[in-house]
Amino acid sequence: MNFMYSYLTIGLLLTGVLFMVDAPFTSKTPPVFNAQPDPKVPPAPTWRARLAGIGLILLLMLLFWPFWIGFKVWRWWMPPEQNQRASEEFAVQATDLLEPIALADLEQRESPSTLESVAWRQFRRRLRRHDTLWTFSAYWKSWIGTAEWRTGYVIVRRDRPGPCFLTRQKRLDEEAHRY
Numbered sequence: 001m002n003f004m005y006s007y008l009t010i011g012l013l014l015t016g017v018l019f020m021v022d023a024p025f026t027s028k029t030p031p032v033f034n035a036q037p038d039p040k041v042p043p044a045p046t047w048r049a050r051l052a053g054i055g056l057i058l059l060l061m062l063l064f065w066p067f068w069i070g071f072k073v074w075r076w077w078m079p080p081e082q083n084q085r086a087s088e089e090f091a092v093q094a095t096d097l098l099e100p101i102a103l104a105d106l107e108q109r110e111s112p113s114t115l116e117s118v119a120w121r122q123f124r125r126r127l128r129r130h131d132t133l134w135t136f137s138a139y140w141k142s143w144i145g146t147a148e149w150r151t152g153y154v155i156v157r158r159d160r161p162g163p164c165f166l167t168r169q170k171r172l173d174e175e176a177h178r179y
Contacts, residue, residue, distance in 0.1 A: 002072060009068075010061075017057045042089075074142065089143065092154045092161040096138040102152070103133065116165065125164040132156045134162065139172075149170040 085162050107115065114120060127133070137151045154164040 006068075012059060017054065061100075090138075090140055090150070092136045092138060092160075092164045094161060097138045097154070097156070097161065098135040098137055100132050100134050100156075106133075106153075110167070120165060123155075123163065124161050126155055128156075128157065131162075134161070136161070 091148070101109075132155075134154050134156050136154045137149070139147065140150055141147050146167060150169050152164055152165045152167040155162045
């Protein structure tokens with residue numbers, strides 16, 4: 001997929017470069033139908049000047065490739081647990097709620113390893129007497145720009161979603177989900 005993104009990036013950049021290099025050299029003035037002589041137009045640059053401009057832009061692209069690859073490797077290498085900012089920004093909205101669920105029904109839905117985990121016990125301690133437990137499903141885009149689909153359980157307190165427990169977190173591929 002990264003190969004496809006790099007291929008499209010190069011294609012878009014080259015197309016933009018060609019338009020920028022060619023734009024000043026094309027005539028944009030409409031023909032004038034009067035008896036006045038045509039204004040003197042400076043000579044168009046030669047093919048060598050255009051080729052030199054394109055070569056300079058390609059050289060600059062080659063110089064900035066390592067930064068792009070480094071950024072991609074950094075995003076791939078960084079584990080999601082270290083990205084505290086992304087997890088702090090995520091909050092379940094009222095529109096993401098699916099259905100209320102009883103604690104007894106959770107034992108049938110979830111695996112025993114999930115219900116015995118430390119994270120689940122910490123989440124369960126947040127439940128108060130008048131709270132309700134709901135399932136949720138949310139589409140979320142992180143500050144980096146990656147799209148994710150998140151599902152799990154949320155505590156609803158006074159008709160407002162509160163703390164949540166993620167059971168599934170799937171990174172969405174833009175190309176695969178456009179159909």
